[in-house]
Amino acid sequence: MFVSMLWINGLRPAAYEADPLSCRLWTEPQKPDLSMNGDFVIGGSFSIHFYMRSEKNIYTRPPLQLQCTGSMDFRQLRFARAMEFTIQEINNRTDLLPGITLGYQIYDSCSEAPMAVKIAFLLTNGMAPFFNYTDSCSKSAAAAVSAVVGETTSSPSLALARMLGLFRILQVSVLFPYSTCACLSDKLQYPAFFRTIPSDDHQAVAVAKMMKYFGWTWIGAVRSDNDYGNYGMASFLKAAQEEGICVEYSESYYRTQPRSKLERVTNIIRRSTARVIVTFINSGDMRYLLEELSKHQLPPLQWVGSYWITNPELLRFNMCAGAIGYGIPRSVIPGLREFLLDLSPEQALKSPLLTEFWESSFSCSLKGKTDTSQLRITNLVYKSTYAIAHAIHGVICNDTQCDKSAKFAPWQKVNFTTKNGYQVTFDSNSDPVADFELVNWQFKQDGSLEFVTVGRYDSSKPRDQEIMCSESCPRGTRKAVQKGRPICCYDCIPCAEGEISNKTGCPVEFLSWDDTLSIILTAFSIAGAFISVCVTAVFYKHRTSPIVRANNSELSFLLLFSLTLCFLCSLTFIGQPSDWSCMLRHTAFGITFVLCISCVLGKTMVVLMAFRATLPGSDVMKWFGPLQQRLSVLVFTLIQVLICVLWLTISPPFPFKNLKHYKERIILECELGSAIGFWAVLGYIGFLALLCFILAFLARKLPDNFNEAKFITFSMLIFCAVWLTFIPAYVSSPGKFTVAVEIFAILASSFGLITCIFAPKCFIIMFRPEQNTKKHLMIHCKFLENNVKFISSFLP
Incomplete structure (x- = not known):
């Protein structure tokens, strides 16, 4: 100094x-x-x-x-x-x-x-x-x-x-x-x-909404280590957190930094588990990053770009095929191309900058500066x-x-x-209204990449309507989604022979309420719930009769209530998937079925213990009284509730646009979120059903007039057969039929339970009243002297 x-x-x-x-x-x-x-x-x-x-x-x-x-x-x-x-x-x-x-x-x-x-x-x-x-x-x-x-x-x-x-x-x-x-x-x-x-705040929000729209919730992030990259990425990470998007890593790089920093960033990208990479990075930094990445074998990556997404000089990197991001809307400036081409050597000599350009472009036909097809x-x-x-x-x-x-x-x-x-126009902050084009890198017929506008983001639109697909196909054609591409990427192809299209819109598929299959399934669901209510009414009217009391009326009423819910929960699978419906349909199904199986399991254990505890002086039955039965049902159900809460907290189901099954249409369905959570719910139901089946099978040969174990055995056999068949059918069913298979499994198993367990009793109550007596029920139980007192306690 x-x-x-x-x-x-x-x-x-x-x-x-x-x-x-x-x-x-x-x-x-x-x-x-x-x-x-x-x-x-x-x-x-x-x-x-x-x-x-x-x-x-x-x-x-x-x-x-x-x-x-x-x-x-x-x-x-x-x-x-x-x-x-x-x-x-x-x-x-x-x-x-x-x-x-x-x-x-x-x-x-x-x-x-x-x-x-x-x-x-x-x-x-x-x-x-x-x-x-x-x-x-x-x-x-x-x-x-x-x-x-x-x-x-x-x-x-x-x-x-x-x-x-x-x-x-x-x-x-x-x-x-x-x-x-x-x-x-x-x-x-x-x-x-x-x-x-527009400022980066708008682009950050637009990118986060797009990520949520496509269901990309596990990502990596790379930014330029300058004001643009750091401020832009900070805005995005804030918006991503609000949309429930998880970021595996966030790295920065600037082209003047040591090469070791660039190598570190590329190694993180190659070794990470995130396959979607969000970038707030300058075109110059992006070029160096892609050049370094091209030297290594990379897994397929989905690049989400900032403004580099419209830089034509980066189109030579085929690894970015399918890249998507927001760019400034493309425009036309009449006369600009002619102005750029009108450059003589004499004019170029007047400016060192133009002289350098002339010398570096002399053998390139001036293509680099005169391309006016992508004016943004x-x-x-x-x-x-x-x-x-x-x-x-x-x-x-x-x-x-x-x-x-x-x-x-x-x-x-x-x-x-x-x-x-x-x-x-300018707002109070001297900024314009945010208006972006959603640009996708797609292959042309000659194998080179090009920019294709597949949508738009307009911040002036109402909330959740800012993202718009590109213009619909003309009449007489339909949208054919390009497999493996985002949902707004499609071709307009003629309608099939014998079909017409006089309106526009994205061809989407889900199990809607007005579908014939939905109407049939809804009818069966309501019919099943109605039958359950009717059986409940019959049992309540005859609640003091021996056959109702002997079969543990409290658990019977709780079982009928849970079966009514099982029938009705199938209705949550119909209609367009939403965040709430996706979470409700799986958890409601899981909890109601566990409540149902818990009641059946409680009834089975009571019957088995009543006829197996034959030793004189045995006090085992004190552990299977009414209070213990209620507690067992409560504990079994709470375990399923806990599993569902963990599932919804860690990775809940969410609406998803499936592009795998069909090229010509989009399937709206509920993605499981955590597959472990889904199979844990099913597995727990299966475990209780199998346990119930084993216990009922052991009690199947007990005295007939007081034994519903064989009916429980049949019901569990049907239940297990339905759900074992459901798994391969669920995995292989395409489109809306996947949901239909799940509804069918719910209805079939529910009908199996109510038919096997309650149909015989209702038949006796309604058409064989002479069998609905204490004497008839006790006639086969005389040899079980140690349990007569216990059995009699259920009877009037």
Whole structure:
């Protein structure tokens, strides 16, 4: 620091020898890369190169000028030339700024903050090498530019906006076409900041909603280690947490960091279990990441991109086939392609930047800069330049003429429509409404990748309606979903012979209420519940009769109640799946069936113990009284409730769009969430059913008139046969028939239970009342003298 101060103090007097009232720049001002004079000059800053040449200061000589180096980004050069084109188009108009000529000064920031700071001073100081202290600030420091278009990345934008924000008196506004960091919306830090692209907060929410929409809940995350990546990823992680998305890892990388950092990130991606990778990363960083990943064998990955998703230079990486992400809506700028092509060697020699472009593109037919088929960010530059022109026009012009001497505020806001028909508006934070295209990378017939718009996100739409599929197929055709692609990726193919389509919409399939199969299953479900209620009424009316009391009336009524619920729970499987219906249908089924089997198991154990405890003086039956029976049913059911609660807490079922079975339609179904939870519920039911079957089988040959064990045996045999058959049928059934098979299994097993256990008793009650007596029930039990007292306790 001491040496530095001596160097400055030693040189400073020399600056005043020529003129003590002025100071002089130590070096010649850096000339703009592209420029043109005008009544009002607009500055521009674009990241045309990837790197900035720098050296370590030694304090024995003035440091070298900052310079951009490395390969040229032709896409960024197109942005800069699009600004040129727009200004020429405005100058040729008579309805906008009549009699006023706009000029421009465009610089290359090479996406570095130090260079952006330098450009800020160049744009505010002008090109004069002297500064006269005798003039007032408002006159001598008059801004060289009236406004600035740039930067195209967030970190240089922060530096540029912070510097230019200090010079409000210099009438400098800054409008950013491609800087998305939400931090730039802070009007306290960046009072003169506007942009024509939505902030990253909108994109983060849009990506999180899309992830939930596709059911991608286990992901990895990679970001650029700069303001754009860090702020953007922070917003996404917050939105992802609200949507229930789990992030396995979150890594960062910047292209100037050591190669070891890049290798570390690629190794994490290759070894992780997450197959969906969400990225908030600059195009330059993404290129290096993909180049490194391409050197290794990778598992199939689903890339979810930020704005790099629309960079055509990355389409050469086939590993990203199927990548999806949000981009700026594609647009058309009439005349731009002809302007880009109209570049002669003589014109190129006037600018070192264009000379470099000419030399590097001479054998490439100028393709890199003149591709106007995917104008997205270019259109934002076009909008930004027009926004500045409209702001100037609104202040200095009336209906017929403009005043060149008029002053305007740097925060002048405008709403207008560009010449190519695009509406430009700003909110209170100087941000536009969030409107994104959902872009998918798809293979063309020649094997190369292309951008295909498959949907849209509009933040102005009502909640949960922001994501929209792309336009529907025309009449006479139907949507054929591309297998393995997101649901909005489809082909429009002619309808099959004998079929017509006179309306549009996504072809989806689920077991709806108006389906014939649903109507049949609903009828059986309601019929089963009605039968259960009728049996309950019969048993209640004859509740004092021997056959009802002898079969443990309390458990019988509880069993009939649970069977009614079993029949009705099948109705939850019908209709369009939703978050609540998916969770309800499986848990309701699991709990009601365990309640049912617990009651049957309690009845079986009572019958078995009553006839097996034959030893004199045995007191085993005291452990199977009414209280113990109630507790056993409660404990067995609570275990299933606990399993269901864990399932819903850890990984609950959720609606899912199945694309595997059919190419031509989407199947809406409930994904299990945790397969372990689902099979634990089924397994526990199966365990209780098997235990009940074994106990009932052991008691099957006991005295007939007091024995319902053989009926329980038959009911459990039917129950187990139905569910053993259900498993392969469930796995192999396609589409809505998967749900139908599950409903059929519920109804079949429920009908088996109510038929085997209650039909014989109801027959005796209704048609053989002479058998419904204590004498008849006890006639075969005389040899069980030790249990006559226990049996008699059930009888009137």
